[in-house]
Amino acid sequence: MTVSSNVFVVFDKYHKKNIKSSTRAARSAGVQHCKEHVITLTTPIPSRDVVLNVAHNKEQLIEMITEELLDRTTSVNIGDTVIKHQAIVPQLLAAHALTGCDTVGCYFGIGKIKTVKVLKAGYKLNSIGQPEAQHETIIREATQFIAACYGEKVGPNDSMSDIRYGHWISSMGRKSAASVHQLKTLPPTSEAFVENVKRAHFQACIWRSALTGEAPDMDPLENGWVSDDDFGVLRPVTLPPQTEIAPAAVMKLIQCGCLSETPCSTERCGCVAGQMSCSAFCRCRAEIRTCRNRWTLLKQRIEDANDSDEDESNDEDDSDD
Numbered sequence: 001m002t003v004s005s006n007v008f009v010v011f012d013k014y015h016k017k018n019i020k021s022s023t024r025a026a027r028s029a030g031v032q033h034c035k036e037h038v039i040t041l042t043t044p045i046p047s048r049d050v051v052l053n054v055a056h057n058k059e060q061l062i063e064m065i066t067e068e069l070l071d072r073t074t075s076v077n078i079g080d081t082v083i084k085h086q087a088i089v090p091q092l093l094a095a096h097a098l099t100g101c102d103t104v105g106c107y108f109g110i111g112k113i114k115t116v117k118v119l120k121a122g123y124k125l126n127s128i129g130q131p132e133a134q135h136e137t138i139i140r141e142a143t144q145f146i147a148a149c150y151g152e153k154v155g156p157n158d159s160m161s162d163i164r165y166g167h168w169i170s171s172m173g174r175k176s177a178a179s180v181h182q183l184k185t186l187p188p189t190s191e192a193f194v195e196n197v198k199r200a201h202f203q204a205c206i207w208r209s210a211l212t213g214e215a216p217d218m219d220p221l222e223n224g225w226v227s228d229d230d231f232g233v234l235r236p237v238t239l240p241p242q243t244e245i246a247p248a249a250v251m252k253l254i255q256c257g258c259l260s261e262t263p264c265s266t267e268r269c270g271c272v273a274g275q276m277s278c279s280a281f282c283r284c285r286a287e288i289r290t291c292r293n294r295w296t297l298l299k300q301r302i303e304d305a306n307d308s309d310e311d312e313s314n315d316e317d318d319s320d321d
């Protein structure tokens with residue numbers, strides 16, 4: 001088991017007259033036996049309800065905890081923090097969405113600390129989360145921001161794929177051969193990136209509208225989501241349909257030389273490890289009776305299904321004649 005060395009204690013603070021005061025008054029009114037106690041470090045603490053439902057008791061407990069903690073730890077005043085970082089506060093929603101949240105994928109190795117650093121360096125995300133913003137503007141801002149997270153400079157017409165390429169070149173020079181092959185450390189391709197940015201924009205639009213009580217009139221299916229009717233859920237679009245996962249020339253270069261009696265059944269097969277079907281260039285020739293690569297079998301099944309669809313539609317054509 002790993003134990004985190006950081007423990008964060010967060011207290012809410014309500015001013016005397018606030019929109020929640022009537023709820024809190026009602027809460028303590030319902031508990032008759034609760035009375036005010038004198039809470040100290042050395043006396044037993046009263047029951048949870050007695051402490052939490054009587055404001056005076058709760059205040060004493062919080063004061064005691066904070067005083068004890070202040071001696072040993074750092075205390076962060078949220079109100080002061082907001083004032084201190086005013087310049088980046090308007091960007092936080094968009095930046096949080098774009099760099100990864102419940103509905104948006106994050107980028108390997110790019111965390112929230114890096115995100116704040118890039119914000120402090122002056123990068124802006126003014127259009128993400130604004131329903132009327134132009135798609136091109138959103139993508140340009142997002143590209144510049146994420147490129148900065150990877151420590152890359154962006155030319156005016158650079159796409160995320162250009163930055164991916166540039167980052168690969170520079171990391172080739174810096175790192176050992178072993179770590180260069182960590183594809184996940186590279187920025188995404190433009191195709192995958194654009195879908196992620198759409199989801200970030202959609203999410204930020206919803207957050208920004210939270211105080212109005214009315215969600216923006218936007219369709220998730222046009223913002224990086226696809227409907228999975230079999231399971232009745234929305235799924236993120238990882239790549240737009242018909243996107244080639246690599247140039248054809250590269251695909252042809254990838255082949256395995258599996259020789260065993262049950263070839264391509266484990267991750268030792270380069271094709272299986274790359275989550276790809278085998279091909280005619282492999283030693284197994286992607287023969288369906290020989291190759292045990294599950295991706296080869298899946299591809300075969302899809303092709304069979306497509307063939308039978310075509311047969312059916314051909315049949316229909318025939319009957320029309």
Ligand SMILES: [Zn+2]
Nearest residue numbers: 256258264269
């Ligand atoms: Zn193989």
Ligand SMILES: [Zn+2]
Nearest residue numbers: 264278284291
């Ligand atoms: Zn194979």
